[in-house]
Amino acid sequence: MPQSLVKNYVHIVFSTKYRNDFIDEEIEDELFRYIASICKDFESTAIRIGGTDNHIHILCLLSRKIALMKLVQEVKAHSSKWIKTKGSKYEDFFWQDGYGGFSVCRSNLEIVKNYIVNQRKHHEELDFKNEFVEMLIENKMEYDEKYLWD
Template sequence: MPQSLVKNYVHIIFSTKHREDFIDESIEKELFAYIAILCKDFESTALQIGGTDNHIHILCLLSRKIALMKLVQEIKAHSSKWIKTKGRKYEDFFWQEGYGAFSVSEKNIFPTINYIKNQRKQHQQQSFKDELLEILEKHRIKYDEKYLWD
C-alpha cells in the first residue's frame, strides 16, 4: 500500500504527582485549552479534555506520525512548564510519571466525550482511585495495585 491510513481514538488519563489537588476550576479551562493546542501541534486532534483537581482525561485522534508514549511525554512536559508560570500556587506542580491509555471505538466516541465532559460531577460520587480501577477492569488490564498509587 503506497500510503498509511490510520484512525486511532485514544482515551488518555494521568494524574498530578501524588494526586495533589492543583487543577482547580480557576485554571482548568485554560489548561485544557493549552493541552488541546499541544495535541494539535503533534497532529493528534483533541476531541475532549476534562478532569478534576487531581487528574485529567484526554480523548484524541492519535496521529500516525507520533508514538502514544511520545505524545503523552510532550503534553506532560509542556503543560507542566506552562502551569508553573501561572502563579506561586502552581510552582510545585508536577504530573505523575505514568499514564493510562485506552482505545476507543468509533461507536463509543460520543459516550466517551460525555464521560470526560462530566468529570467534576462524576467525582462527586466516585474517587479517582475507584474510577481508574473500574476502567482498568473494563479494559481487562492486569495491574498490581501497589504500583498504581506510588
Template sequence: MPQSLVKNYIHIVFSTKYRQDFIDEEIEKELFSYIAVLCKDFESPALQIGGTDDHIHILCLLSRKIPLMKLVQEIKAHSSKWMKTKGPQYENFFWQDGYAAFSVCRDEVNRVTNYIKNQRIHHQKQKFKDEVIEMLEKHHIDYDEKYVWD
C-alpha cells in the same frame, strides 16, 4: 498500499503528582485549551479534555506518526512547565510519572466525550482510584495495585 491510513481514538488519563489538588476551576479551562493546542501540534487532535483537581482525561485521535508514549510525555512536559508560569500557587506543579490509555471504538466516542465533559459531576460519586481500577478492569489490563498508586 501507497499511503498509511489510520484512525485511532485514544482515551488518556493521568494525575498530578501525589494526586495533589492543583487543577482548580480557575485554571482548568486555560490548561485544557493549552493541552488541546499541544495535541494539535503533535498531530493528535483532542476531541475532549476534562478532569478534576487532581487528574485529567484526554480523548484524542492519535497521530500515525507519533507513539502514544511520546505524545503523553510531550503533553506532560510542556503543560507542567506552562502551569508553573501561572502563579505562585502552581510553582510546585508536576504530573505523575505514569498514565493509562485506552482505545475507544468509534461508536463509543460520544459516550466517552460526555464522560470526560462531566468529570467534576462524576467525581462527586466516585473516587479517582475507583475510576481507574474500573477502567483497567473493563479493558482487561493486568496491573499490580501497588504500582498504580505509589
C-alpha cells in the same frame, strides 16, 4: 499498500503527582486549551479534555506519526512547565509518572466525550483511584495495584 491509513481514537488518563489538587476551576479551561494546542502540534487532534482537581482525561485522534508514549510525554512536559508560570500556588505542580491509554471505538466516541465532560459531577461519588481501577478492569488490563500509585 502505498499509503498509511490510520484512525486511532485514544482516551488518555493521568493524575497530578500524589493526586494533589492543583487543577482548580480557575485554571482548568486554560489548561485544557493549552493541552489541546500541544496535541495539535503533534498532529493528534484533541476531541475532548476534562478532569477534576487531581487528574485529567484526554480523548484524541492519535497521529499516525507519533507514539502514544511520546504524545503523553510532550503533553506532560509542556503543560507542567506552562502551569508553573500561572502563579505561586502552582509552582510545585508535577504530573504523575505513568498514564492510562485506552482505545476507543468510533461508535463509543459520544459516550466517552460525555464521560469526560461530566468529570466533576462523576467524582462527587467516586474518587480517582477507584475510577482508574474500574477503567482497567473494564478494559481487561492486568495490573498490580502496588505499582499504580506513587
